[in-house]
Amino acid sequence: MMIKFVLHRLLWGAITVWFIATATFFAMHAVPGDPLIQDKAMSPVVRAQLEARYGLDKPLSQQYFTFIGNMINGDFGISFTQENRRVNDIIREHFPVSATLGIAAIAIALVGGVLAGSIAAHYRGQWPDKLVMFMVVAAISVPGFVIAGLAQLIIVKLNSAAESTVLPVAGWGGVNHVWVPALVLGLGTLAYLSRLSRAAMLEVLSSDYILAARARGISGVSLFFRYQLRNALLPVVTELGPAVAAITTGGFVVELIFAIPGLGRYFVQAVQQLDYTVIMGTTVFYGAFLVVIVVLVDISYGLIDPRIRLSAGRS
Amino acid sequence: MAMLLFVLLGPLVWQQDPSQQWLSQVSSGPTSGIYARVVGPISTKGVGNVSRLTVLESNTERVQLAWPEVVSVERFRLYRAKQHQSGKGLPLWQGRGRSYTDELQLRRQIYRYTLVDADTGMMLFSTETRPEPAISVFEAQLQELIPASATVYPEYLRLPAHPLGTDALGRDILARLMAGGRSSLFVGIVAPLLFISFGAIFGGLAGYIGGKFDQFAMRSADFVVALPFLLFMILLRIAFGIGPGQDGILPLILAMLLLSWPSSARLIRGQVLALRSQPFIDSARLSGVTTWGIFRRHIFPNVLPVLMVAFSFAIPQAIFTEAFLSFIGMGVSPPSTSWGAMCNDGIKTLLSHPGQLLWPAAMISISVLAFNILGDALRDTADKRSGGVGQ
């Protein structure tokens, strides 16, 4: 039953990735202007060589099939602006950095959000609830890049007040380089998830089965984890897919501001320099990555909620 | 109760944004400003004799200092410090002359100049001065405060006020906030208006007609939803491109339209499907109301509150999207600006002048907050009113 469910999701994912790749390809080829125009003047010979190298001399349909074929083989081509650098290498080199940051951010958002939401729900209408909800509204209304900038400003003030480097302002390296950007990156999602888990937890708290469990003498930690949290997590898990997407794109900005050598920063640079292959490669890569995440979330939702698993298996 | 909330909160929320737009019309006119001395080229007349370190001229364009000869000192060194700064401060100059003109980033604050013997480091003189506001003839001519051909000019000029100061390129932040707000809010309101209307019509038709068309509409919606939104915003923005002289707003709106219609289409389709099976639609049809009549009289009024809610939540989303794209340089292109683009400029000078980031950031946050609150209020109202047709 479960296998069928998983296969179904995987097939859906594959089709979506193909669609993303196709859309990317045609979007990029609809760009007005000449992809090879750069500052330097080019002799016709050099130009012809470059065209041959990037396959630009072939008809569009052939380019498309080459592109899709290469994609299937996991080959994204060569960068336009950083010559001789393969897009695969760029991804391989910089994605782990983004992933580290993203995983840290997701972890912070998930744990913080669920915790804050649960606390707010348990103290409904009292000051912890009001505090959490106020922070949620504040965090949702402020763009990520502003939070990033402010965080940097605070770090600078902190460092100058302490007259030593308490926290690094930017860059990449040790643990201290990770957690501030990760917090900044996760903050919006954290706020969103706390609102969500607060609502879910409120519903759980007013449910019969919590009352029944308490009437059976279940209390404290086991009541919270086994009964309340487990049921309140369901709606949160469904939102993890969008949350990962938000953190991925949010990462572009945070990596830019904190000067972190992640894939997001390279993507933004590529966009600004119109580096076609890098844009296409990273877009498809990110698209595929997000699809994989969505499929994983679907599957894990099936694991948590037995109703989904069984109904999907039966249908 | 809900209506009360709606009536009271609605205008309160709406007030904020028009007020910013309204201000924009007066933004360029000078309101109240400071008088600045108009400073011509450095006069070449002799320094004359002074008995100690003397300030000959002191304004924000330049501070001219002169000092007497000192026995046994060959070379002098001049330092400049801010008033409360300890020590001698910044070394400005070293040499044999007996005068110096400081033109280095002077502001309207008290400076302390210290002259020392460059060889022994012995302190010779010290003096304090507070430069008065000034504008150079060249800049005054450039900004057309005085005619370019004029050779005689007034001693003082009244400069336009910058209540929020100027940005890194000397542009008035308040004025730019207003201009930026126009593009931000324009995108923020027009884009959702377009994609929600499009989605609503498409989804409404899909729900009403049903069958093959419905399937086609929902399949395409599925695919568009599967696209990573911001990535494709960037991609489409590049694909549409912008020619010289365009501000990039149109491609932005088009890209949003292409990517954002499915959510409202799905929403409206669901609503129309639910409504279509309601008995009152059947009874209307039985009593001979035309399809268009049913749509206009029964479906549209019932769907409208839902649409309004979706609209008010789409606005902050669109404002955010615009800000994000402008921030990474893929949104509104110069010389036009938007709050997001201003943030992008501001973050570069964050450490020295946080205001340049904070003002546009505050504008974004306040408008987003306002629209979110409006959306919450609208949703509460709609929830209470609907009752019949399930969400």
Next chain:
Amino acid sequence: MSVVAIEHLQLALSGNQVLREVSFSLEEGECRALVGESGSGKSLTAMCLLGLAPPNAVLNAEQFSVMGQPLPAQGHRDWRGWRGRRIAMIFQNPMTALSPTRTIGAQLSECFRLHRNMDRRQARAESAALLERLAIPRAEQRLSQYPFEFSGGMLQRVMIALAVACRPKLLIADEPTTALDVTVQAEVLALLRELQHEQGTSLLFISHDLGVVANIADTVSVMYAGETVESASVASLLRHPAHPYSEALQAAMPRLHSREITVAIPGSPPDMRGTIQGCAFAPRCKHRMAICEDSPPLLISPRGAGVRCWRWHPDYPERWRLQHD
């Protein structure tokens, strides 16, 4: 010694007196039914017995004890030794009273592990045995199923299993059959009765259905507007109801062998948001008298029922005239 002794239990929720005067007792092995309209405070009384009254509740009682021991304050941590171990409860709707994301086995063996200190394997074996005992087929496999895979009747059996798992002294059943099909109702009632005899448990059976009550209970307490207006044996209540409200309830009960049209009680229960002066039932009572402006004391009818109605006062009817005279 009474298993439950409640005297003058009062409870206010944000200033509204929701329970005004609840008194009853429950002997060992006895089954007492708590009967009344919805909103009369039956379930709230049960919640108080588990320490699960809403957090803003203010509780007051002259006596409020189980097995001779006074109960802890509502929401106090001392309730741990009581809930599930000495007092257990069966809920009205079995479909919503089990966590949907955990297996039946996990929830059932949790009880054994928590209250009887069993290890995992022991608890599971015990759970299977208990389900078997409650006539659930294929009990072993059923343990690893989720609540949504069970039918309503099966789930209520599971709820009963959860409640009796630790052989509580007091079992509260809050309308345990209301959400079930009629055919299943009888089975569940028989099962409850059987278990009660087997384990010697006292049963507090909450219901609004006198028919069901007649089937299972020994004694009945009738509640109206947060007050126990009559406590009597089942037979006495059904044949000779002493309080006008009991009378009306009894008259409203559908009968199999009679063509009489059942009589609905005119009027509606009082609004609990205000303070109630005098007898709460007076506005709907056909025996209303001037004295009913004052709260009636607890009186004993000649047949031994405890009843709050002036008509059983020794001075009736000499001293008071009916109001409509």
